[in-house]
Amino acid sequence: MISEPDRYVEAFAQAGADMISVHQEAAPHLDRTLAAIRAAGCQAGAVVNPATPVETLMEILEQADFVLVMSVNPGFGGQKFLPNALGKLRRLAEQRAARGLHFQLEVDGGIGLDNIGEVVRAGADIVVAGTSIFHTPSPRESFEKLRRAAELATAEKV
Numbered sequence: 001m002i003s004e005p006d007r008y009v010e011a012f013a014q015a016g017a018d019m020i021s022v023h024q025e026a027a028p029h030l031d032r033t034l035a036a037i038r039a040a041g042c043q044a045g046a047v048v049n050p051a052t053p054v055e056t057l058m059e060i061l062e063q064a065d066f067v068l069v070m071s072v073n074p075g076f077g078g079q080k081f082l083p084n085a086l087g088k089l090r091r092l093a094e095q096r097a098a099r100g101l102h103f104q105l106e107v108d109g110g111i112g113l114d115n116i117g118e119v120v121r122a123g124a125d126i127v128v129a130g131t132s133i134f135h136t137p138s139p140r141e142s143f144e145k146l147r148r149a150a151e152l153a154t155a156e157k158v
Contacts, residue, residue: 001026001047001074006033013040021045021068021106024056034063045106049074054088058095064103066126067092071119072109077131081110086122093123116146117153 001023002008012020020037024046027033037044043065046057050070057067069092071085085107092105107119108128119127129146136142 001049006036009033009036009040009042013037013042017042019043019045019066021047021066023047023049023074025049025052030057031060031063034060038063038065048088050082050084054091057092061092061095061099061101061103066104066106068106068108069124070109071107071111078135079110081112081115085109086118089119089122089124096123111146113145113149116149120150120153 003026005022005026009020020040020042022030022033022037022045024030030046034044034046044063045066045068046060046064047068047070048054048057050073054069057064061067069085069088071081072079073082089105089107095101096103096105104125105123106126106128107124110131111119111127111129112132116127116129127146127150132146133139133142
């Protein structure tokens with residue numbers, strides 16, 4: 001998470017970013033920040049931290065291409081998954097369906113084989129699983145196992 005994210009949007013876009021996400025807590029005018037990201041030619045995402053109620057994002061969902069639910073506190077890898085993220089994912093998925101919106105739901109933090117199915121069934125479209133892939137003897141094998149588990153959960157979701 002960075003302070004004053006509006007100052008960096010153009011630089012990230014020029015550096016080749018195609019998706020830029022901003023923590024709701026760092027952007028006092030999140031609607032304007034999301035508009036600036038889109039104006040720079042990137043997909044605009046809003047991030048909600050574990051202690052922040054998901055309701056703080058309800059007014060900007062129409063402007064978001066994706067919403068990232070942090071399932072750990074930002075700062076470092078290897079943290080345990082915080083289960084309150086599941087409720088946030090479900091609430092956002094419900095809002096997306098009820099309002100006919102098309103943003104993707106992303107979750108980041110503490111994702112592994114023990115919880116990826118539940119995360120996908122709660123509504124996640126994108127899953128960030130750094131430690132459970134890269135801190136293993138075989139990252140490729142770990143990735144494939146996670147992908148298979150997510151695919152099984154997706155089939156159960158339908």
